[in-house]
Amino acid sequence: DAKTTQPNSMESNEEEPVHLPCNHSTISGTDYIHWYRQLPSQGPEYVIHGLTSNVNNRMASLAIAEDRKSSTLILHRATLRDAAVYYCILNYQAGTALIFGKGTTLSVSS
Amino acid sequence: DVKVTQSSRYLVKRTGEKVFLECVQDMDHENMFWYRQDPGLGLRLIYFSYDVKMKEKGDIPEGYSVSREKKERFSLILESASTNQTSMYLCASSFTSGTYYEQYFGPGTRLTVT
Numbered sequence: 001d002a003k004t005t006q007p008n009s010m011e012s013n014e015e016e017p018v019h020l021p022c023n024h025s026t027i028s029g030t031d032y033i034h035w036y037r038q039l040p041s042q043g044p045e046y047v048i049h050g051l052t053s054n055v056n057n058r059m060a061s062l063a064i065a066e067d068r069k070s071s072t073l074i075l076h077r078a079t080l081r082d083a084a085v086y087y088c089i090l091n092y093q094a095g096t097a098l099i100f101g102k103g104t105t106l107s108v109s110s
Numbered sequence: 111d112v113k114v115t116q117s118s119r120y121l122v123k124r125t126g127e128k129v130f131l132e133c134v135q136d137m138d139h140e141n142m143f144w145y146r147q148d149p150g151l152g153l154r155l156i157y158f159s160y161d162v163k164m165k166e167k168g169d170i171p172e173g174y175s176v177s178r179e180k181k182e183r184f185s186l187i188l189e190s191a192s193t194n195q196t197s198m199y200l201c202a203s204s205f206t207s208g209t210y211y212e213q214y215f216g217p218g219t220r221l222t223v224t
Contacts, residue, residue: 036213043114043200043215044153097143097168098213100153 004088009105012078020073020104022088027068030092035062035073037084038103044087047073083108113137114216116201122222129188131219133201140206142184143213144168144176147198159184160206191223 005023012018024033035047048055048062050071055062061074075082087103117132133142143158145168155168157176165176173195177185184203188195199219205211 034212041218043202043218044213045215046212049212096141097155097158098153099155100145102150102152 006104011107014110015077018075018078023070025069031090033071034089036087039084078108114214116216116219120220123191127191129191131186133184135203139203141204143202144186145200193223196223
C-alpha cells in the first residue's frame with residue numbers, strides 16, 4: 001500500500017488559514033487522496049477527497065500537486081473546533097478499509 | 111444524517127470474559143468495519159464485512175470474531191478478553207460502488223479489561 005507522510009503536529013491561530021501538507025511519493029494512478037479528521041473523544045469524520053484536480057467543499061479545500069506526489073488540505077479560517085488529528089489516506093477502491101497513519105495534530109489558539 | 115451507533119461508550123470487563131460490542135448503522139450501507147485505536151499505533155483494521163453473513167479478516171483479527179446477521183448490525187466479539195485488548199474500538203460503514211463513498215464512523219467504545 002502506498003504510504004503517506006505528514007508532520008506530527010501543527011499550530012494555528014483562530015481565523016487564520018491552515019495548510020496541512022501530505023507527501024505520498026509512491027501514489028499510484030488509481031489512488032484517491034482522502035482526508036479525515038478526528039476530534040477529541042470522537043470517531044474520525046470525512047473531510048474531503050480528490051483524484052487529480054483541486055477540490056472544494058464546505059469544510060475545506062484540497063490542493064493536489066500536478067505530479068500527485070503531494071497534497072495540501074486547506075482550512076480557510078481555522079476555528080477552535082478545527083483542533084483535531086488530520087489524516088491523509090490513499091485508497092484505490094471504493095468501500096474498502098482505510099489505512100490510517102499517525103496523522104497531524106492541529107492545535108488552534110484563540 | 112447518517113448515523114452509526116455503538117452500544118456503549120465505556121465498558122469495563124474482566125480478563126476471560128466474553129465481550130460483545132455492537133454497531134448499528136441506519137443508511138443501508140453494504141460495508142461495515144471494526145477498527146481499534148491505540149496511542150502511537152493509530153487505527154488498525156480488525157475485521158470488515160461487505161454483505162450479510164460475509165466477513166473478512168483485517169490486519170489484527172487474532173482474539174476477535176465478528177457476526178453480521180442483519181445488514182444494519184455488525185458485532186465484534188472478544189471470545190476471552192485479555193488486558194492487551196484494552197483499547198478504543200471504532201465501527202464504521204460505507205456503501206460500495208465504483209465511485210468513492212466516505213466511511214462513517216461511530217463514536218467509539220472505550221473498553222478496559224482488568
